Amino acid sequence: MSYFVQVTGDENEEPIEIPTESDGTLLLSSVEAQFPGATGLKYRHPASRGLRGVRLHEGCLHPPDEGWKFVFVCSFPKENKRKSDDTLENSMSKTQRMEKKLQCSDLVVLGLPWTTTEKELRAYFSTFGELLMAQVKKDPKTGKSKGFGFIKFADYETQLRVLGQRHMVDGRHCDVRIPNSHGEAGTRQFNGKVFIGRLTEDISHEDLRTYFGKYGEITDVYIPKPFRGFAFITFLSPEVAQALCDEDHIVKGTSVHISNATPKGSNQQNQGRGGPGGGQGGPDNWNQQGPGGQNMNPLNM
C-alpha cells in the first residue's frame, strides 16, 4: 500500500503529494521528478522546533519515527551558503546575460577638463540616472588627469540617453562613446581560465574570490607580483568562464574587464617545433614544456 507524502520546495509553497514505495520509503527520484535538483528532505519537528533531515540511503528516503505525517521541505545544494540577495543578484545577472544587448557597457568620456575630478564626473552623470562607476584616468606618476574617463550606468535607457547627446562638464564640451576596446574578441574558451584586465592594486585575491565566487566555484586566482594590472581567475566550470568573457565588472569601484585567457598576439613560441602545417600555436601545444621545465605557454594554461 502506498502512502502520499506532502513535499514542498519551500516552506511557504503548497505541498505536492508524492507516493511512497510499498516498503514505506520514498524514492529521492520521485521527489526529484517534482523538484529538480533536490538532494534530500527535511522537516520541522514539532517538539524541538528545529529542522530535521530525513535519512537517505541508496536513493531511498526513510520516514521519521513519527511516519510521513509532516510537510517535508526539499533540500537543495548550497542553499545555506548563499545569502538571499546574492542569489537574486546571481539570477539577475544570468537573465541580463541572455539579453546582452540590453546590458550597460562602460562608456568612455572624452574631452574632460584637466581639472575635473572623479567626484565631479560622478556628480554630473548621476543627474541622468544611477551611476555604477565613474573614473577619471590619471597619470600614475603626476596624478594629473589625462582628460578622459569612464562611466557605467545601471539602466540601459539611461545609457542610450547619455550616448545620444553632447555634454558640458565643468564648462567644456565632452563626448560619451562606447569604448573601442569593447569589440567581441576571441570567444573561444578552452578551459575555465579568464583574464581579468584593468585590475588595480587595491584589489586582492580575496576581493576577486568574493566577487567572482558568485558565478561559480573558483579553483585558482593568480595575481602577478609585482603588480602588473591584471590577474587570472580559473573557474571549475568552463561554461561559467565562457559566460563571463567580454564582460565588464565593477570590483571595489574599478571596472575590470574579463576576457579569454588566450594570448592576444599569438606569439611565435611554438615555431620550429615541427607541428604539421606549421603548428598554429593552439591550446594543444600549450602544455609542452620548454628546456629547463619552463612552461612554453606565457599564460601558464
Next chain:
DNA sequence: GTTGAGCGTT
C-alpha cells in the same frame, strides 16, 4: 607650470 584627438598598466 604646457596639451585637446583620443580609449582603460596583458
